[in-house]
Amino acid sequence: MKKGLKLTDILVTIIISLIFGLVYKLWGPLYGVVSTFGLHVEQLIYGMWFIAATVAFLIIRKPGVALLAEVAAAHGEFIFGGEWGVVTLIFGIGQGLAAELVFAAFGYKRFNVFVVSLAGIGSAFASIAIDYYYGYIGDLALWNLLLMFGARIIGAIVISGIFAYLIVAALEKTGVTNLVRPASNSDYRALD
């Protein structure tokens, strides 16, 4: 079997990601509006910006897809004129890499809610690390900082973990995932 992603995998990943890129773009103003409530309520919806990696990986289930998806989605947001500009790309690379590492740690063989949520948490940590340099968040009062972390991680688990899993589970019923997934062991067993 040839290593790496085929053109089909890449194209499907990118198209999925562009859909999420549009969502990411629309999420920016929403995030802005929610953040005026104060007390980091907006961090609860931050998790949406991690979802491309987890959904694309759950659909295609190959190494490299999570990173490519997150970068492509960030690029989409950037090209649609996202408010954060270049910053999105840097965050995209960081978050995608973190999610990719989590999936790699399980040998790209686990596709359950737990692993997907863990990937979401990984992305959240990556975004926090970049924020540390970009947003001086180390200079926030401690209780406020912890509140921010907590809210962002909860958001990551709910949106990029649980929602992503449920969406792909519903998508499986439509049968399209069979088009793009590699044959699994149970498929081979069915042939015997």
Added chain:
Amino acid sequence: MEFNFSFQETWLHKTNPSLKFIIIVFLFICMLFVHNINFLINFMLGTLLLYLFFTGHPWKRLILISIPFLLIFLTSSTSMIFFGKGDTTWLKWGLVHITEESFIRGVHLGFRGIVFAALGIIFALTTRPVYLFYSLMQQLKLKPKYAYSFMAAFRLIPIMLEELLTLRYALKVRGVKNQRGVKGFYQKIKHYSIPMLAQSIRRAHRIAVAMEAKRFSVATNRTFYYQIGFTKYDLLFIFYFLALFGLSFATTAYFPYLPIEDVRYNG
């Protein structure tokens, strides 16, 4: 759906996309080490100048696009202003604790947000995606299968938008009402994402098969319809930012707006 998106070509359109991209990423990294708000203000004025006068887009559009800038300023600065560390108290009201230091740091973050927003928008307004990917293939050796996949995907965006509209009408005509709260939120996501994703995956799969048949995935020795190289405008772009750096340094040194050199907390 038809958009009128005409604009005048300026020298920014003629700069090499890869070069423009690398410089903007490089500026991002540089800005992370700028802690002097005076420098940042000068630099921001320089980028806004570029945004307002050299993108070649009509005024109305530029103003419309810049509305989110204000939002960026607010979202990037408010938390730091209200909850940041500092010693010279201005206002204390419950959890909110505004100090001079936190206020200035917050404003610094807001300006930083605006600088990146402006640079990003400048790039997006003056770069045709197709040229960007051709340039990435030619100058940065991006694999053609990635570049062509991106370009094919961009062509599908209008179809996706049309589908989204159809979907909205279909849900409306069937009287679908959304519940409130987290469950309603999930249902809304589901109603839109499942059909959109399913259709897009089917379409992407068909296109990919066709593209593979036409050997788009083969990487070696291909020729390109667009040849993207370097011009004198690339030098102009580099010099603009070098000059901006120099001017910002000079004005910061001789005419500072505020007597603050580092906005970080050191108490």
